[in-house]
Amino acid sequence: MSTDKTGAPTEVTAESDRFVISVDGTKAGFTEYLDFGEQRIFPHTVIDDAFGGRGLATILVREALEATRAEGKRIVPVCSMVAGFIDKNPEFKDVTDPVTDEVKGVLAGR
Template sequence: MTDAGGDAITYVHAPEQHRYEVRDGEDVVGFAQYRLPDDEHVDFVHTEVDDAYGGRGLAGAVVEFALADVRDRGRRVIAHCPYVARWLTKHPEYDDIADPAR
């Protein structure tokens, strides 16, 4: 994805920050924050995208990127973040790795 300025929107895992990031060039413009409650789960706690980038589907794209990575790593998802929880209800293809938030 490319913005009006020509920079590419990219999605990266930043494990040292416990989040998956949306970047516009070098700038972080959104993220899906998580915690690691145990050796099996990735618990998503907050997702946000800068207002200037709203309405472009970036939050959904970073969540999809994150969940694909979680699956590839053989882990499971917990969604305490309301956005991630709603996203999961619309994407049953991730039911196999989703556990309820407690």
């Protein structure tokens, strides 16, 4: 379990199509994903405005990417928040794939 910038405890849990971050038991945001073969596509991340500025997106994305790597999947960062995180944390570049037309088609068809 991590803590946010205010020291509040956070918890990231995996659901069938997203990772959810909670602060003191209150859902504060999520990052969606879609598994496509060996790839896990991350199209969208949201942190509730009431929890902004507390570093929750960083905690959420890091834990989601670590879980994805642990499952042996490749990361496809469609979401700008996920892409920006990977730019600042190059240790995930070895398991990151580019956003291709095929990925865009998969997202358009969901």
